[in-house]
Amino acid sequence: MKLQFSPEQDAFRLEVRQWLAANVPKQKLPTYDTKEGFELHRQWEQKLFEAGFSMVMWPKEYGGRGCDLIDWLIFEEEYYGAGAPGRVNQNGQLLLGSTLLDFGTPEQKAHFLPRMASSEDMWAQAWSEPNAGSDMANISSKATLDGDHYIINGQKTWSTRAIYADWAFGLFRSQPGSERHHGLSFLLVPLNTDGVTIRPIKALDGEEAFAEIFFDDVKVPITNRIGDDGKGWHVAMATAGFERGLLLRSPARFQQPARRLVQLYRDNKAAADRDPAIAVAVSKCWSDAEAYALSAYNTVGRVNNGEKIGAESSLNKIFWSELDLLISQTAMDILGATGELLGSATLAQEHAYWLDAFLFAQAGPIYAGTNEIQRNIVAERMLGLPKK
């Protein structure tokens, strides 16, 4: 055990820090859940890509930098520490990207990954259906094999940023009569194909953050399938594992708000200290965020030694989503009477940041598999408790 960075790692950190200092937009970009904000975030992604910082842990041939996961953690620390823009294409880059690296054919990797790294292609996830939420194996959207194509019919929902995205990936029932997790295929669908209709859904903050996708005889070549026909569940579970696990929510994503929360507390100390529970909560938020970082370095070390991350990624997901709630709730408590204000209000200072954080934190225990489902997974797969 050695908890010190190598000179190479320090040099990498410095390089990232300097580049971000020179390039992070001074003015916060408008939310990527609007058309304008989405485009500006795409341009930022292209800038990151050109500097080689889009997907640092991908192989160079696919638009990455060939870094290991420790470097990725370092990158994330600098990225969030610098207050750089949210990663608009992360569902593609982090979730589908990992799946393609593991399961894609050489052609698929060569075609899709670089375009994803540069955000020339923007991706949306399409798993959920009206009757397949937590019970994802209940998927009923069909993909009927027809020569060298699939014909897709059905409906997906809650697809994040699908109204602006170029592509969607998800599971479709390709084997007629199949049930549950059998007979599903993992398909990539260009969203400009005939027969695709996208209807936005306003999220809690009023922005059209996710969407329903309707498929009406949508024709997709079989070369857009990842893994074998009918074996999509297996491929998707690997993706879900990554999502719950480290990649989607790196520790720095929580350490930065925790740092801001401490500052918010210090700036409002007299008011906050009227209730000693606030200081306790702020300290716990910081400490939990740091514990999550330590846990990440430990996990990455074990992954580098060849270990697989199992059900413990479910514990991670529960931990960060609950931490996110505590951080933003505590901030709202400190802001007190002005906490409800929108960013446009005259008295608003950092209010938009905290209100956005607070609203989005409400979704954390739901998306990427609800925390109830994660607790079931931990109990059954990690502790070995009986299924039914």
Added chain:
Amino acid sequence: MDFTFSEDELLFRETIHRFLATEASPETLRDIWSGDTDASTLLSLIAEQGLSALSVPEEQGGLAMGDVAWSLMTQELGYHAIPDVFANSAYVATGLLTALDDSVSQKAELLERICAGDLGFAIGHSCSPLVADADSADTLLLQHADELHLLGAADVQTVPNPSIDFSRRLAQVSWNANPETCIVSGEAGGKIWNDTFNRGSISVAGQLLGLAQRMLDLSVEYSQQRKQFGKEIGSFQAVKHQLADVAGKIEIAKPVLYRAACSLENHHPLSDMHISQARNFCSDAAALAARAGIQVHGAMGYTWEVDLQMYVKRAWALNNTWGDSIMHRARVQDYVLNSDIDHAPSNTFEAV
């Protein structure tokens, strides 16, 4: 940057685990708890394995094992509820003696004794009015302000103070601090006591984490066997989720404990805070494991009959040993809130 244990360290833990599972079974503990035997048989078995020599320096014939490896060992000691005197002698007192200047005449001899299997050391620190194992110790290391005093059994009077953890032997100690018994004082003494307090604290942290795992294992086992409404109670989601939450507390506490151990071993400037942070996480895990453990055992959980009770009570007792939980929480809070440090995400391993 490598936040992992070596294969040797993991193998060592595995070996210790198997040894203690045989020699410190719940039945053995029960005998100690009921007063049928004292801990000395168990302790001699442990010493015979050479475990008293683990952290003794090589000069005195020991293995010079550091705090990082000890963070695995203390979890095993907790898991098997090994009575205090082993960790306090072989780890905490050994650390204290090792830190003494070579000019202290008793240093080498005392370390050699520990190496040879003498586990009769008691340490009295100002964080508690009680000293564990003071009435049976042959050597007492006692704090008086910044001074460290070395006393023999004949030099002190002890009054036993029974604990809810029946394996504990707490006592009030009366003694006179005089120049002849003082072996270190001043700044050097203050530093030794600070390090000793930290080592005691992290020893307890590891034990609490091991206890949490033991309570979780016992609870999982029970909920796989006990049936109600025609099925195992472990199939009920309300039971599953309580135990999943315990698993969550345990998993997140591990890296915090390991980082603290690494800081202590390498004299990191933030060791104090890191150790208190580890204590907080390990305490939380143990407290929840105890509460959930009792709950899923139903009325059985409220009896003397189940083995669970020994681990639960030990966890409660250790929670305020080597610094109470308020002190450890306050130490972290003070660092986080009242220092003017900018807690940037890049600072996790830095001493800013």
